[in-house]
Amino acid sequence: MNSKMPRSLQTDPHPGFMGRRELKKRDKELETRGVAALDFSRDKTPKKYVAVLLRGLLIFLGAYGTIWGLASSFDLAYNPVKVFVWLLLMSVFSASIYYNRVTFYVGYALMFIIFFVFSVMMYSYINSGFQAFMNAVNEHYVDYFSLPALRVSDEIISDRSLTVPIACIFMGWVYCIMLNVTISSYMNPALTFLITFLPLQIAFYIDIVPPYLCMAMLIMCYASVLVLSRSGNYALPYRYKKYETFVRRRRKKGSDDSYILSAKGMISVFAVSLILSLVFFVVSGALFGESYSTKYVSNRLKNRTDDFVEVIVMNGITSLFNRYEARGGLAHGRLGGVGSVAPDYETDLVITYVPVSTDIVYLRAFVGDLYSVDRFLEEKDPEYAPIEEPFHAEAGVLSMEIENLDADSEYYYLPYHSFYAYGDRDGTSYVEYIPSGLPGRITGDDIGMYDYTLYAFQHYINVPESLIPVLDETVRKADMIGEDRTAQGMLYSCRQLANYFEENYRYSLQPGMTPMGRDVVGYFLTSQDRGYCMHYASSATLLLRYIGIPARYCEGYIIKPSDLAEGELVREDEDGTKHVKVEISDANAHAWVEVYLPGYGWTPYEMTPPSFDEEESETMNGLFGILSNLFSAASRNSTEEKEGSASSEGGVAGSLFSGIYGSLEYLIKPVGYSVLGVMLIIFLISVTRRLRPLLHAMNMKRKGRFDEALLVSYRTYTGKLLRKKIISSTNSDSTELARQIDKTFPGAGAPMIGEIVRKAAFSGSGITDEEYRSALESMNRILKLKAGTAGN
Amino acid sequence: MTEFFKNLIYAVSYIMMMAAVLVIAIFYRQPLASVLFVFLIILPFISLYAGKYGSNKISITASAPAGHVEEGDEFRIRLHLKNSSPVPLLRCTLKYTYFNSYRPDDEDFSITLAGESFASETFNLSFRTSMPGVFTFSADTLLISDPLHFHTFRKKADIHVMIPVMPKTVEIPDIALSRFEGEPFDDIVSESGELTRDIRQLREYRAGDRLKDIHWKASAVTGELVVKEYERSVDLMYLLLPEIRKGAEAGALRRYYSLGKKMTGAGMGFRTAVYNPQDRTFSYFNVSDETGLGESLYEIMRMEAAEADVYEMYRAQNPGSYGVIRICEESIIST
Numbered sequence A: 001m002n003s004k005m006p007r008s009l010q011t012d013p014h015p016g017f018m019g020r021r022e023l024k025k026r027d028k029e030l031e032t033r034g035v036a037a038l039d040f041s042r043d044k045t046p047k048k049y050v051a052v053l054l055r056g057l058l059i060f061l062g063a064y065g066t067i068w069g070l071a072s073s074f075d076l077a078y079n080p081v082k083v084f085v086w087l088l089l090m091s092v093f094s095a096s097i098y099y100n101r102v103t104f105y106v107g108y109a110l111m112f113i114i115f116f117v118f119s120v121m122m123y124s125y126i127n128s129g130f131q132a133f134m135n136a137v138n139e140h141y142v143d144y145f146s147l148p149a150l151r152v153s154d155e156i157i158s159d160r161s162l163t164v165p166i167a168c169i170f171m172g173w174v175y176c177i178m179l180n181v182t183i184s185s186y187m188n189p190a191l192t193f194l195i196t197f198l199p200l201q202i203a204f205y206i207d208i209v210p211p212y213l214c215m216a217m218l219i220m221c222y223a224s225v226l227v228l229s230r231s232g233n234y235a236l237p238y239r240y241k242k243y244e245t246f247v248r249r250r251r252k253k254g255s256d257d258s259y260i261l262s263a264k265g266m267i268s269v270f271a272v273s274l275i276l277s278l279v280f281f282v283v284s285g286a287l288f289g290e291s292y293s294t295k296y297v298s299n300r301l302k303n304r305t306d307d308f309v310e311v312i313v314m315n316g317i318t319s320l321f322n323r324y325e326a327r328g329g330l331a332h333g334r335l336g337g338v339g340s341v342a343p344d345y346e347t348d349l350v351i352t353y354v355p356v357s358t359d360i361v362y363l364r365a366f367v368g369d370l371y372s373v374d375r376f377l378e379e380k381d382p383e384y385a386p387i388e389e390p391f392h393a394e395a396g397v398l399s400m401e402i403e404n405l406d407a408d409s410e411y412y413y414l415p416y417h418s419f420y421a422y423g424d425r426d427g428t429s430y431v432e433y434i435p436s437g438l439p440g441r442i443t444g445d446d447i448g449m450y451d452y453t454l455y456a457f458q459h460y461i462n463v464p465e466s467l468i469p470v471l472d473e474t475v476r477k478a479d480m481i482g483e484d485r486t487a488q489g490m491l492y493s494c495r496q497l498a499n500y501f502e503e504n505y506r507y508s509l510q511p512g513m514t515p516m517g518r519d520v521v522g523y524f525l526t527s528q529d530r531g532y533c534m535h536y537a538s539s540a541t542l543l544l545r546y547i548g549i550p551a552r553y554c555e556g557y558i559i560k561p562s563d564l565a566e567g568e569l570v571r572e573d574e575d576g577t578k579h580v581k582v583e584i585s586d587a588n589a590h591a592w593v594e595v596y597l598p599g600y601g602w603t604p605y606e607m608t609p610p611s612f613d614e615e616e617s618e619t620m621n622g623l624f625g626i627l628s629n630l631f632s633a634a635s636r637n638s639t640e641e642k643e644g645s646a647s648s649e650g651g652v653a654g655s656l657f658s659g660i661y662g663s664l665e666y667l668i669k670p671v672g673y674s675v676l677g678v679m680l681i682i683f684l685i686s687v688t689r690r691l692r693p694l695l696h697a698m699n700m701k702r703k704g705r706f707d708e709a710l711l712v713s714y715r716t717y718t719g720k721l722l723r724k725k726i727i728s729s730t731n732s733d734s735t736e737l738a739r740q741i742d743k744t745f746p747g748a749g750a751p752m753i754g755e756i757v758r759k760a761a762f763s764g765s766g767i768t769d770e771e772y773r774s775a776l777e778s779m780n781r782i783l784k785l786k787a788g789t790a791g792n
Numbered sequence B: 001m002t003e004f005f006k007n008l009i010y011a012v013s014y015i016m017m018m019a020a021v022l023v024i025a026i027f028y029r030q031p032l033a034s035v036l037f038v039f040l041i042i043l044p045f046i047s048l049y050a051g052k053y054g055s056n057k058i059s060i061t062a063s064a065p066a067g068h069v070e071e072g073d074e075f076r077i078r079l080h081l082k083n084s085s086p087v088p089l090l091r092c093t094l095k096y097t098y099f100n101s102y103r104p105d106d107e108d109f110s111i112t113l114a115g116e117s118f119a120s121e122t123f124n125l126s127f128r129t130s131m132p133g134v135f136t137f138s139a140d141t142l143l144i145s146d147p148l149h150f151h152t153f154r155k156k157a158d159i160h161v162m163i164p165v166m167p168k169t170v171e172i173p174d175i176a177l178s179r180f181e182g183e184p185f186d187d188i189v190s191e192s193g194e195l196t197r198d199i200r201q202l203r204e205y206r207a208g209d210r211l212k213d214i215h216w217k218a219s220a221v222t223g224e225l226v227v228k229e230y231e232r233s234v235d236l237m238y239l240l241l242p243e244i245r246k247g248a249e250a251g252a253l254r255r256y257y258s259l260g261k262k263m264t265g266a267g268m269g270f271r272t273a274v275y276n277p278q279d280r281t282f283s284y285f286n287v288s289d290e291t292g293l294g295e296s297l298y299e300i301m302r303m304e305a306a307e308a309d310v311y312e313m314y315r316a317q318n319p320g321s322y323g324v325i326r327i328c329e330e331s332i333i334s335t
Helices: A007-011 A020-033 A050-075 A080-095 A101-121 A123-145 A160-183 A190-202 A212-231 A265-289 A300-313 A319-320 A448-458 A465-478 A486-505 A519-527 A533-546 A559-565 A615-620 A622-631 A638-646 A656-702 A706-723 A736-742 A752-763 A768-782 B003-028 B031-056 B214-222 B249-265 B288-302 B310-318
Strands: A037-041 A246-250 A253-260 A347-353 A359-369 A374-378 A396-403 A417-423 A426-432 A551-559 A568-572 A577-587 A590-595 A601-605 B057-063 B076-083 B090-100 B109-115 B117-129 B131-146 B154-168 B191-204 B226-232 B237-243 B270-276 B282-289 B324-327 B332-334
Touching: A007 B226, A020 A037, A020 B117, A020 B226, A037 A246, A037 A253, A050 A160, A050 A190, A080 A101, A101 A123, A101 A752, A123 A300, A160 A190, A160 B003, A190 A212, A190 B003, A190 B031, A190 B057, A212 A265, A212 B031, A212 B090, A265 B031, A300 B003, A347 A359, A359 A533, A359 A590, A374 B324, A417 A533, A448 A590, A448 B031, A465 A486, A465 A519, A465 A533, A486 A533, A486 A590, A486 A601, A519 A533, A551 A577, A551 B310, A559 A577, A615 B031, A638 B090, A656 A706, A656 B270, A706 A768, A736 A752, A752 A768, B003 B031, B003 B131, B003 B154, B031 B057, B031 B090, B031 B131, B031 B154, B057 B090, B057 B131, B057 B154, B076 B090, B076 B109, B076 B154, B090 B154, B109 B117, B117 B131, B131 B288, B154 B288, B191 B282, B214 B226, B237 B249, B249 B270, B249 B282, B249 B288, B249 B324, B270 B288, B270 B310, B282 B288, B282 B310, B310 B324
Parallel strands: A253 B109, B237 B270, B237 B324
Antiparallel strands: A037 B117, A246 A253, A347 A396, A347 A577, A359 A374, A359 A551, A396 A426, A417 A426, A551 A590, A568 A577, A590 A601, B057 B076, B076 B117, B090 B109, B090 B131, B131 B154, B191 B226, B270 B282, B324 B332
């Protein structure tokens, strides 16, 4: 015998049961403590195969529930019986892999070989079935979002009755493998929940509810896994190689042993979970199924995520990666890739000027000339610098002081029509300008204007050829071709286009990104149908150019009438001229189109429709913003958001309470009813517990069995006294209790009650009606007394 | 980690799960998810009620092998857990300690069992000993967690098991045992030997019995005359003094047991002086057969091991006594 072997290993009748380290510890314990704990066992050996079967069932519930839920939600004919049988077999097979160590290694190897062979042999079917599923999902999403385009994947084999069941079996098999790890190996409720519940979000997202029975299956799976994991009685020996039924965890001082497998307990948990899930099935289906469906109530957060989902549905997942952050301010002609705009509302410019009207004042900075797929480029070395461009003027010269706090320092910010600028671009600059005043006559250099007009008509009417079909169709729809090419005719076209935008598109600071590779203007005009100033200005530029009107894309800041109203009066000249200082933030950054009107020069034109959700942008920042948007009601269909917002004053959000209630009605009602139900049950239990002895006593009294009637009443009486802490226990002898009661209520008749009760309980001859009555009266009297009160 | 923190972790994880479902319910404005949320609200109450109800219906008892076990033996403590409620898989944790009387320590152990619904289960805890003494197994508290592990209910277990672990016998060389000489234990003298004050047994009165031997109290209770029969000093010629010193108990016990067996086997009775280190006194036991030997051994093992020199203590208390047979860890010294 090996002398180095621990003593216990040499003498242990089951040396393979515990490892060397464990045996060494035991030896040490024997040496130091004189006694050591060996293996622990249970009289009835748990049936491992039952545990394996139950795990198989749990895996099946999770896998089949998910596959069933997905297939049914998207109306796929998946041959339920065939899939049911196959998944059941696979689940049990997967679970049985954990029966012991041999089955583990052999089983996994075997399973992966079969899986590989199946995948290769059935590749076309699986692929086609999966594409069929994706097509079905796309169809539902396109319907839900009312999208104009539908991406269709190729199904190599078009017979869905063949491909869909095979794909379902394949996907179910993958689920069995994953759930086998989360259930058989770890019994982890969180992972099980994530794996099975997340895929169903594809259906939930567009208001499709999987069948309630399928949900009940999943609930049963979750509840069983949750309770089993908490009870700690689910392990199979493979997880704890050294132990059969107990696992030992050593501590610094002492150890913890846990019983790890209870097949019978698993069956009980299974049964309880089945009851729970059936209750869920009944409650969900019968009580809260359709009646609380709030189809048109959504929230702003979901509407925002809808934007991203729409892009993915139409252009695939890669379309999400073409983006950059827009924090307000100038974009330098960059157009695509902005999912949302989140201004910081910090002051960018402080402007001191003399307002001559309450119209919007445009401060031009960036001027886009050439258009490519996703941006406007600035003209390099233009023939005319911005301040040299001729313009129509009929008013006097004014001066504007611009202090740049946080705006882009690359530009001067030039009001229309500036002719001289000086000072620091990143500090304080000064601009001399003559405010435009339409309509009017040319009073400046007519010859210069004429030359420039030719120049403008040559340089600012180019559009990309690839966009011509889209532009052509939009021009036709907007009916924007004027009768002549005069300034009035051009203005007519502008007006028609602005009206068209207002009627068919909506303003949004969260329009979603332009998919990668798509033309921004083309995507906006055909698919996106919402956007902010950048989208409208860029599209209008190209549309106007397309019909022969010179147009440019401009970025800069605007001074709105509301800014002017909040402005500070700096000084007032003797002639009554008022100098006002206004602060404008990056929220005032703007993009607009400027059109060249013969005889008037470059004139800004506002194409951006009015905003209905500008307040929204203020609440989109940070966790609070997300929560706020989560709780705020909105129309479920994002295309109806505008309507919903417009009618919100008298509707869902009429008041704070009705707003919250209307928004969360679907949640408040079930919770409210459930709480009421629970309270009702508690009330009924309480009433029954009080009434039952009373009725029993009355029944006994009616039958003339006064002794039994008295004993029932006596039990209630001692229970009440115990709650009042007048007696310490109800289990004592009636004489002893009478003594305790008499201490608190001297002379109230407690000893007499004790005697009669004793007689009723032990004499065998029973008690008389009179004795019963007198005892009962005394008991009632004592219960009405306050502590320390004499009974006399 | 205390039960409270374990429960707290489970409660926090459950609350996080509830929060996730609530967010899903609000995000989708989905009645189905809100029903699930309602379920998650109600479940903890059901779980707590079930735990409370189940804990009232659970009981645990223990049984141990009758008599004694031999040093080096394996033996089992059997725990009987009964759950008479329908609540399945209640997690029951029994906090217990076990030790040899000569190696008491503060190590605490726990065993977690499954309280299966409407079932009585027996779990076996196996132990092995490596030294003589009194094996003690005690458990005061049974902790019962509700199915979702939010709260742990405490229940009194009141399990206390003591099993004497008899020493192994060792080879005792033939040595000349010295006879005890000292103060007589009694002044009664008879032909068949010196009578002592140690009562061997009580028996009915026979003609010729001395009046002073009548046990009046026992006679009054039984209604018949009962007399005391005393040990005779002829059986008490030897006085064994087991010196159970701290850290060196096993050898002395083995030698005492082996010598005792040898002597009783040869029909030689003896007295055993048992030292109690707590009050520093000696008590005496007469041993004439194996049963008496076992009883004396049990008395020895119930006492703590001594820090001081036992023989010196004996000498100090009995200066006129000689011929004590000292039984030490390594040897037997016949003085």
